[in-house]
Amino acid sequence: MGNIQNIGIAGTGAIGAKVARALDQGDIPGFHLAGVAASSQARSDELNATLSKPAPFMSFGDLARECDWILECLPPAQFVDLARPVLSAGKTLIVLSCSQLLEHPNLISYAQEQGARIVVPSGAMLGLDALKAAAVGEIQSVVIETRKPVAGLIKAPYLAKAGIDLAGITEAVRVIEGSVTEVAREFPANVNVAAALSLAGIGPDRTRMEVWADSTLERNTHTVRVTSDSSDFTVAIQGRPSLDNPATGLITPLSVIALLRNQSATLQVGT
Numbered sequence: 001m002g003n004i005q006n007i008g009i010a011g012t013g014a015i016g017a018k019v020a021r022a023l024d025q026g027d028i029p030g031f032h033l034a035g036v037a038a039s040s041q042a043r044s045d046e047l048n049a050t051l052s053k054p055a056p057f058m059s060f061g062d063l064a065r066e067c068d069w070i071l072e073c074l075p076p077a078q079f080v081d082l083a084r085p086v087l088s089a090g091k092t093l094i095v096l097s098c099s100q101l102l103e104h105p106n107l108i109s110y111a112q113e114q115g116a117r118i119v120v121p122s123g124a125m126l127g128l129d130a131l132k133a134a135a136v137g138e139i140q141s142v143v144i145e146t147r148k149p150v151a152g153l154i155k156a157p158y159l160a161k162a163g164i165d166l167a168g169i170t171e172a173v174r175v176i177e178g179s180v181t182e183v184a185r186e187f188p189a190n191v192n193v194a195a196a197l198s199l200a201g202i203g204p205d206r207t208r209m210e211v212w213a214d215s216t217l218e219r220n221t222h223t224v225r226v227t228s229d230s231s232d233f234t235v236a237i238q239g240r241p242s243l244d245n246p247a248t249g250l251i252t253p254l255s256v257i258a259l260l261r262n263q264s265a266t267l268q269v270g271t
């Protein structure tokens with residue numbers, strides 16, 4: 001990547017604010033923070049008060065026009081409102097609300113028609129490098145087991161629907177098992193990592209998922225088991241929650257920073 005690229009950030013929460021500060025401090029060579037879209041001018045002022053050089057407050061349309069790369073770190077319900085203008089402008093969209101790519105798969109072909117790109121960072125997931133390599137050959141199975149503290153799941157509407165009561169449990173309870181497509185329908189807030197995994201590998205219909213509520217856990221834990229003609233592997237991660245948003249692991253914004261640094265790196269490591 002030769003010239004400096006303008007990057008815009010949509011969403012100034014746990015992920016957006018951390019990446020904005022890294023850009024502001026010059027920790028991401030090759031990118032200039034050209035604007036932020038926040039839920040209000042006041043929220044953008046709050047972020048700008050922590051930056052040495054304030055970033056202009058922009059609408060989603062402005063970001064699509066002014067920036068080459070746009071980082072989406074919004075609540076899932078706002079995703080499409082940003083994705084449409086960015087993709088129709090032929091720009092590069094970095095997606096954190098990955099569950100929304102399963103919800104709106106047509107956006108991928110739309111991006112192709114528009115000459116746009118969609119980039120999904122590893123986020124809170126691991127093993128995407130080996131999975132992509134294995135997918136060049138034949139993958140037999142991918143299974144992700146997600147275990148979360150009870151507090152991370154107890155509000156999901158599916159629990160009442162399925163008659164599952166997690167209040168007072170003293171052990172681990174499996175709350176759902178199915179394809180990532182099926183689980184995404186019932187637990188949209190808990191499938192970003194599984195969505196990324198399925199898009200890197202064999203797709204959401206063939207990738208299997210189990211979600212467990214575990215009263216003995218304090219951190220989200222994801223274990224992935226892959227069998228393929230080139231290799232079999234098991235990887236696991238225990239995220240540490242960020243202070244700004246306990247539902248979001250600290251590693252997630254760091255993965256975005258690493259992805260952006262990679263764009264201008266002389267030495268690139270990993271698939």
Ligand SMILES: NC(=O)C1=CN([C@@H]2O[C@H](COP(=O)(O)OP(=O)(O)OC[C@H]3O[C@@H](n4cnc5c(N)ncnc54)[C@H](OP(=O)(O)O)[C@@H]3O)[C@@H](O)[C@H]2O)C=CC1
Binds near residue numbers: 011
């Ligand atoms: N891929 C992965 O591995 C992971 C993905 N995620 C996903 O990434 C996304 C972002 O996560 P995170 O940063 O923790 O979320 P936060 O809730 O911390 O931040 C979201 C931000 O978006 C702002 N916002 C709300 N509406 C608008 C709007 N219309 N325009 C501009 N900004 C708006 C919110 O403002 P306000 O607070 O004022 O409402 C808030 O600052 C989520 O969808 C999350 O599920 C999270 C973790 C891992």
Ligand SMILES: O=C([O-])CC(=O)C(=O)O
Binds near residue numbers: 146194220221239
């Ligand atoms: O583990 C995490 O930090 C986030 C998570 O489950 C998801 O978004 O799918």
